[in-house]
Amino acid sequence: xxxxxxxxxxxxxxxxxxxxxxxxxxxxxxxxxxxxxxxxxxxxxxxxxxxxxxxxxxxxxxxxxxxxxxxxxxxxxxxxxxxxxxxxxxxxxxxxxxxxxxxxxxxxxxxxxxxxxxxxxxxxxxxxxxxxxxxxxxxxxxxxxxxxxxxxxxxxxxxxxxxxxxxxxxxxxxxxxxxxxxxxxxxxxxxxxxxxxxxxxxxxxxxxxxxxxxxxxxxxxxxxxxxxxxxxxxxxxxxxxxxxxxxxxxxxxxxxxxxxxxxxxxxxxxxxxxxxxxxxxxxxxxxxxxxxxxxxxxxxxxxxxxxxxxxxxxxxxxxxxxxxxxxxxxxxxxxxxxxxxxxxxxxxxxxxxxxxxxxxxxxxxxxxxxxxxxxxxxxxxxxxxxxxxxxxxxxxxxxxxxxxxxxxxxxxxxxxxxxxxxxxxxxxxxxxxxxxxxxxxxxxxxxxxxxxxxxxxxxxxxxxxxxxxxxxxxxxxxxxxxxxxxxxxxxxxxxx
Ligand code: ADP
Ligand code: MG
Numbered sequence: 001x002x003x004x005x006x007x008x009x010x011x012x013x014x015x016x017x018x019x020x021x022x023x024x025x026x027x028x029x030x031x032x033x034x035x036x037x038x039x040x041x042x043x044x045x046x047x048x049x050x051x052x053x054x055x056x057x058x059x060x061x062x063x064x065x066x067x068x069x070x071x072x073x074x075x076x077x078x079x080x081x082x083x084x085x086x087x088x089x090x091x092x093x094x095x096x097x098x099x100x101x102x103x104x105x106x107x108x109x110x111x112x113x114x115x116x117x118x119x120x121x122x123x124x125x126x127x128x129x130x131x132x133x134x135x136x137x138x139x140x141x142x143x144x145x146x147x148x149x150x151x152x153x154x155x156x157x158x159x160x161x162x163x164x165x166x167x168x169x170x171x172x173x174x175x176x177x178x179x180x181x182x183x184x185x186x187x188x189x190x191x192x193x194x195x196x197x198x199x200x201x202x203x204x205x206x207x208x209x210x211x212x213x214x215x216x217x218x219x220x221x222x223x224x225x226x227x228x229x230x231x232x233x234x235x236x237x238x239x240x241x242x243x244x245x246x247x248x249x250x251x252x253x254x255x256x257x258x259x260x261x262x263x264x265x266x267x268x269x270x271x272x273x274x275x276x277x278x279x280x281x282x283x284x285x286x287x288x289x290x291x292x293x294x295x296x297x298x299x300x301x302x303x304x305x306x307x308x309x310x311x312x313x314x315x316x317x318x319x320x321x322x323x324x325x326x327x328x329x330x331x332x333x334x335x336x337x338x339x340x341x342x343x344x345x346x347x348x349x350x351x352x353x354x355x356x357x358x359x360x361x362x363x364x365x366x367x368x369x370x371x372x373x374x375x376x377x378x379x380x381x382x383x384x385x386x387x388x389x390x391x392x393x394x395x396x397x398x399x400x401x402x403x404x405x406x407x408x409x410x411x412x413x414x415x416x417x418x419x420x421x422x423x424x425x426x427x428x429x430x431x432x433x434x435x436x437x438x439x440x441x442x443x444x445x446x447x448x449x450x451x452x453x454x455x456x457x458x459x460x461x462x463x464x465x466x467x468x469x470x471x472x473x474x475x476x477x478x479x480x481x482x483x484x485x486x487x488x489x490x491x492x493x494x495x496x
Pocket of ligand 1: 134390393394395421422423447480
């Protein structure tokens with residue numbers, strides 16, 4: 001330490017601490033594991049009794065991200081929130097979905113059917129989006145390029161904050177330095193605010209929900225949040241952190257329930273189909289989905305029916321199907337066309353800023369763009385990733401695998417996919433990943449996510465916020481970055 005107490009160890013741009021692998025194993029990993037277990041940076045580990053947790057996979061060091069890139073992503077979030085909110089209210093979305101439903105009847109088609117049958121009938125006019133826009137930093141320009149815009153069940157708002165705290169703790173403890181001094185200076189390590197900002201978003205939607213107090217059965221505060229969840233969710237604690245903070249900060253109670261048990265525990269009131277929790281007789285103000293984005297989440301017809309039951313209810317849905325479907329990959333592709341995005345973004349500067357984050361995305365239909373995409377992918381497949389209308393990881397086809405995959409598929413089904421240019425991002429060599437107590441040190445690629453929350457109706461936005469950040473890192477050798485699925489890990493940012 002120097003006389004001001006600041007670390008003397010100046011960090012060069014983009015540098016990692018230079019501690020040895022054996023030091024990491026003997027000095028850092030035990031501290032990292034104990035801190036994670038003690039502070040809830042954990043996933044479930046099933047002993048059958050809910051009595052065991054395991055340390056979530058994380059990096060050992062925070063990963064360097066250009067401060068400018070983060071600031072740019074943060075700045076754009078409210079505009080992206082607003083854009084997707086407007087799309088969810090648009091006729092254009094319905095027209096696009098009509099076509100998409102025809103080429104993907106199994107999933108988009110079924111969701112769209114529920115949207116027409118139930119969502120449109122709900123008497124609730126307030127809509128609520130909890131979004132996350134994901135980016136990679138482009139190697140050449142060092143600016144952000146959008147991977148995808150998520151409008152349903154965005155994960156890690158809880159654990160993201162925790163991993164930032166973990167890295168700050170290890171730094172303050174002197175574990176990133178052989179002499180025991182802090183390696184990073186104040187303000188260089190970013191701790192995501194998502195754990196409180198996403199909760200704040202949910203609280204503002206809850207605040208707008210008006211309980212039916214007319215017959216004096218309930219008072220204005222008699223409302224809860226319903227978390228619709230998967231059974232045996234390995235990312236349980238990320239969700240519990242949201243639940244605990246809702247209660248601690250805002251006095252809002254939550255109930256967790258999988259699709260299959262919803263109708264046992266919840267019923268409609270006679271007036272406006274308010275959703276009543278039978279046990280407590282409280283109204284559900286917000287339905288918060290942490291499932292329902294993947295075909296596998298709808299295990300039988302009753303799961304689909306239950307989604308419709310929730311959609312038609314008076315509760316505010318996070319998200320309803322119009323918002324969820326606005327996040328379809330096909331919509332993301334269409335928005336890269338200036339003629340489309342211009343319909344929703346008036347401000348030419350904002351439009352330019354948003355468009356600068358887009359890489360080329362082709363449809364694979366009979367349009368001239370579509371034909372161009374078809375030609376390019378056969379000639380230079382290594383430049384592309386092929387994406388179906390699915391969420392949640394494990395569905396994309398990468399690079400050299402694309403031509404063979406497409407050739408096996410009847411041509412009329414190609415329309416259900418989009419073809420996206422691979423974002424050329426710099427890999428980081430010097431970081432380490434700890435997963436299940438084991439250290440690996442291959443080059444990693446990091447994906448930056450920015451959370452956003454927006455509460456709105458047809459004509460008015462009542463709240464629109466940046467809601468924190470997430471950094472996920474994966475081994476460069478893996479195409480996908482799913483943390484829970486075992487491809488990647490949670491990380492935090494050293495901003496330079
Ligand atoms: P999902 O909805 O399954 O999360 P994504 O579009 O986020 O699908 O793709 C999954 C992963 O594939 C991303 O997290 C990223 O690691 C990689 N990926 C997707 N698109 C690109 C791209 N254009 N360039 C490079 N990597 C990509
Ligand atoms: Mg993704």
